[in-house]
Amino acid sequence: MFKNVIINNKNSNQKSTAFLDFAYAEFSSAIEMLQASKLIDNEKLALGFLDHSLDEFKHTNFFLNCLKNQKVINPNDLNLKFDTKLAYNLGFINKNYFLFNKYSLSQFCVFITINEAEALKLFTKIKKMKIIKNIDDKIELEKIIDEEKKHLNDINKNQFLDVQYSELLEDEKKHVFLSSKFSKKHNKWIINKFLSMKFLILNKFRHFMSRNTYINYVVNFLISFFIIILIFPLRFALNFREPRKKNISFSISKSKLML
Amino acid sequence: MKYIIGISAFYYESSVALIENGELKEFLKEESFTRIKGTSTFPKFCLEYIKMKYSLNSNNIDACVFYEKPLLSWSRLTYFSMLKPFKRWKINSQQFKAIWSNGLMFKKYLKNVFNLNSRKIFYSYHHVSHALTSVAYARYKQNYNSKDKLIIVADGVGDGETLSIFKMVKNNLERIYLDLYPNSLGLFYSTITDFLGFNINDGEFKVMGLSGYGNPIYKDFILENIISFDNNVKLNMDWFDFDKNPERSYSNKFFNYFGKQNLNLTSNSSNFQKASNIASSFQEVLEHILVQVTEWGIKKTGINDIYFSGGIAHNSRAMAKIANLNKVKNFTVPPSPGDSGAALGAANYGNFLINKKFLTKAPLFYSNNFYYPKSNISKNLFKKISKNFDAEKYILNLLVKGKIICVFNNGAETGPRALGNRSIICSAKLPQIVKKLNSKIKKRESFRPLSPMILEKNVTKYFYVKSKFNHNLQWMGLTLKSKKLTFKNYKSCVHVDGTSRVQVINDNQPFYNNILNKLEKLGHEMLINTSFNTAGEPIVFDYIDCYVSMKKMNIKYLFFDKNLYVKV
Structure with missing residues (x-):
């Protein structure tokens, strides 16, 4: 569920997008684990999945807090609202099924391992960059009167976030260890390797396509351009503006029509 | 047992209503299963749940009704976008992609759960579904009169329609007023929701709450320049972008006039008072126009038993304003007037098609059993x-x-x-x-x-x-x-x-x-x-x-x- 991001301490828009992406990734992971905890009939595993899910919800909030502290306030440039429904549109969660419905338990565990490892790698990289400490790049834009207060707050927040971040890394390590142990126990080595590669590649592709706005923009524009050219001469066939006064017919035959 | 299913999907809060022998048995939202608020995908989990619980099959289902006419909905929006195809290319692109993933594919999605015969699949009109949702709660009021009802439906957009007024005499439903996209009161309100940094379809409640803190200082300006009602709602599209850009509802002109807003508005935000004033002004304008629309309907028909439905009916402050009008003698707004509730309206539509009567007292609480996960933890x-x-x-x-x-x-x-x-x-x-x-x-x-x-x-x-x-x-x-x-x-x-x-x-x-x-x-x-x-x-x-x-x-x-x- 994670992808590699270019992240830069000086570019707050890029940082904010990354935080938003992490929040979506953690949220979708939480949802998948929650579903698993409801769908599995093994009590012990259900509890394990539920614990994992709670951790991921906690991590979602952590990244949303980081995002809030960025204070990017130009909605003209960037849409940074966290809307859980977008987890579908951005490819974090499949519209048609939950992973636990689709994969066998052992496949599901390999999937978790891959994703948690990716997350761990990414978070460790971010920690080294100390990106979390520089919470509020936009603070200079606020009123001068508030500056002292806000700086004080930010120092406190930084310390708090740092502690939370360490806990988060520990959680991720634990998730990797547990899911990896389970999948090694239940799958042959070669199958494990194959599934790992498969999920890794699919993840990268999925996120490349769903979050790469530039490529999406170009593809959409080209497709639309050609369809518009084709349909434009026929557009009047789509005009179904109805008369203002109308009795609603409850006839069986008319009710079968999509129009 | 004979069942009728109503389905609402592909816009906001997909849901399913189940009527058994003329009584509402279930009303489920897909978000309850997916745990993602406002899930708008096909309500597969809801359908699988009721299929299992009631042993539904193609024989005991009399009708399955979708809450809108998908081809009408698609055509009207696409036609509008194609009038300025390149300016609105993003909307066009969205419309083309939607062919494979919205109501046009309803039968295909449904087939994955029930193998229903095509003659049992029906489509209601979007605003008729909303209207019949309100009818389903008619008997809660004192002195219920089954004869004459004036039903007002206002929402963002559905079937290309944005505001309808129906006159219902006995079981005869006649539409006496219709506004079409893009002139939408719902989209007018969701624009300010978007502008103030809240999520559309979810943040409208927040705008309503925020409006209490402000003064409607922009009201006259909005009524002069942005929206008007003269026997029809009319939006000045220079102020809006929802017809061009699926990601942003307001135009640059709107942004330049009302100024920058916080993404995370709190009562400590520096521009809280300004945001409250903007919210208050839009709320007042909404109420002003809804009052005019209601008075227009009463004058036209002489009926003062009002039912209000559609997404705008979630605005409890505006509903209070209408309910308190002297000309209104009775007022009903259903518990779920939005798109999720429209599944109940669709089921009610099916109930009339099959049983020739409307459901008029739906329960406020459904389902007699708890839903239990597989393991007992x-x-x-x-x-x-x-x-x-x-x-x-x-x-x-x-x-x-x-x-x-x-x-x-x-x-x-x-x-x-x-x-x-x-x-x-x-x-x-x-x-x-x-x-x-x-x-x-x-x-x-x-x-x-x-x-x-x-x-x-x-x-x-x-x-x-x-x-x-x-x-x-x-x-x-x-x-x-x-x-x-x-x-x-x-x-x-x-x-x-x-x-x-x-x-x-x-x-x-x-x-x-x-x-x-x-x-x-x-x-x-x-x-x-x-x-x-x-x-x-x-x-x-x-x-x-x-x-x-x-x-x-x-x-x-x-x-x-x-x-x-x-x-x-």
């Missing part, structure tokens, strides 16, 4: 601390002491508002506890008020109520003006504009009726009732959701299945 999550007979005593004691209790009773609410069975409650007499519940536990914006729950016999003591609309108070359909005594004793549940979204409790809810009667003797006449969820997540559906929510909110007590539990 409840004992690891909760510990019982009371037995059946003494749970009530525990609860009274805890409430008086200022404790917060989660309630998960049998039978979920049919609307978006928690009416007690999926609720978090505390005493309204303790302002510090109410404040803690709102901002620290539920993490709601401080400008959104919490709602009180009060016995029917006490409501006139604290609020100004009229009999023409009091039946709506069972499901918090509209706001009431508070009396001085409320400010004195229960200020915590009064919004800054002096209103409260009250829920009235009567014999239909014996648990709360009993609790409130006993609490009254202890000096607590009102409870605070808020939905059992954290901000941004759906209301709980099973005990695992209860646990997750309680863990997130750090609440200890749960009343579940007649017993009191503590979270482990």
Whole structure:
């Protein structure tokens, strides 16, 4: 569920997008684990999945807090609202099924391992960059009167976030260890390797396509351009503006029509 | 048994309603299963659940009704976009992609769950579905008159329609007014929601709450330049971008005039007052136009028994304004007037097609059984601390002491508002506890008020109520003006504009009726009732959701299945 991001301490828009992406990734992971905890009939595993899910919800909030502290306030440039429904549109969660419905338990565990490892790698990289400490790049834009207060707050927040971040890394390590142990126990080595590669590649592709706005923009524009050219001469066939006064017919035959 | 299914999907809050022999049996939202608020995908999980629970198959289903005409909906929006194809290319692109993933593919999606014969699949009109949702709650009012109804439906857009007025005489439904996309009151309001940094379809409640803090200083300007009503609603599209850009509703002109807004607005934000003034102005304009529309309908038909449905009917402040008009003699707004409730309207449509009668008294709570996850892990999550007979005593004691209790009773609410069975409650007499519940536990914006729950016999003591609309108070359909005594004793549940979204409790809810009667003797006449969820997540559906929510909110007590539990 994670992808590699270019992240830069000086570019707050890029940082904010990354935080938003992490929040979506953690949220979708939480949802998948929650579903698993409801769908599995093994009590012990259900509890394990539920614990994992709670951790991921906690991590979602952590990244949303980081995002809030960025204070990017130009909605003209960037849409940074966290809307859980977008987890579908951005490819974090499949519209048609939950992973636990689709994969066998052992496949599901390999999937978790891959994703948690990716997350761990990414978070460790971010920690080294100390990106979390520089919470509020936009603070200079606020009123001068508030500056002292806000700086004080930010120092406190930084310390708090740092502690939370360490806990988060520990959680991720634990998730990797547990899911990896389970999948090694239940799958042959070669199958494990194959599934790992498969999920890794699919993840990268999925996120490349769903979050790469530039490529999406170009593809959409080209497709639309050609369809518009084709349909434009026929557009009047789509005009179904109805008369203002109308009795609603409850006839069986008319009710079968999509129009 | 013969069943009729109504389905709403692909826009916001997909849902399914099931009617069995003329009675509503189930009303389920897909978000309850997916745990993603506002899930708009095809409601596969809901359908699979009712399929299993009622052993549904192609023989015992009489009709399956989709809540709109998908081809009409698609054609009207595409036609509009194609009038300026390159300027609106992003919308066109969205429309082309939608061919494979929206209502046009309804039969294909349905086939994955039921192999229904095509002759059993029907399509209602979007606004007719909304209208029939309101009809399903007609019998809750006193002196029910089945003859003449004036039904107003207003929402964002559905079937390309944005505002309809229907005259219903007996079972004959006649449309007397229609506004088409892009002239939409719903999209007008969602634009300001988007502009103020809230999510569309979810943040409109926040705008309404925020409006109480402001002064409508932009009202005249908006009515002169942005929107007007002269026998039709008309938007000046220079101020909007929703017809061109799926990601942003307001235009550069709008942005330049009203200025930059915070993404995370709080009452401490530097531009809070400005944002409140903008919200107040848009709210006032919305109310102004809705009053004009209602008066137009009454004048045209002479009918003053008003039913209001569609997404805009969620705006309880605007509904109160209409309900209080002198010309209105009766007023009903259904518990779930939005798109999710339209599944019930679609099922009602099917009920009329098959049984030749409308459902007019749908229950406020559906389903007789709890939904249980596969493994039984409840004992690891909760510990019982009371037995059946003494749970009530525990609860009274805890409430008086200022404790917060989660309630998960049998039978979920049919609307978006928690009416007690999926609720978090505390005493309204303790302002510090109410404040803690709102901002620290539920993490709601401080400008959104919490709602009180009060016995029917006490409501006139604290609020100004009229009999023409009091039946709506069972499901918090509209706001009431508070009396001085409320400010004195229960200020915590009064919004800054002096209103409260009250829920009235009567014999239909014996648990709360009993609790409130006993609490009254202890000096607590009102409870605070808020939905059992954290901000941004759906209301709980099973005990695992209860646990997750309680863990997130750090609440200890749960009343579940007649017993009191503590979270482990």
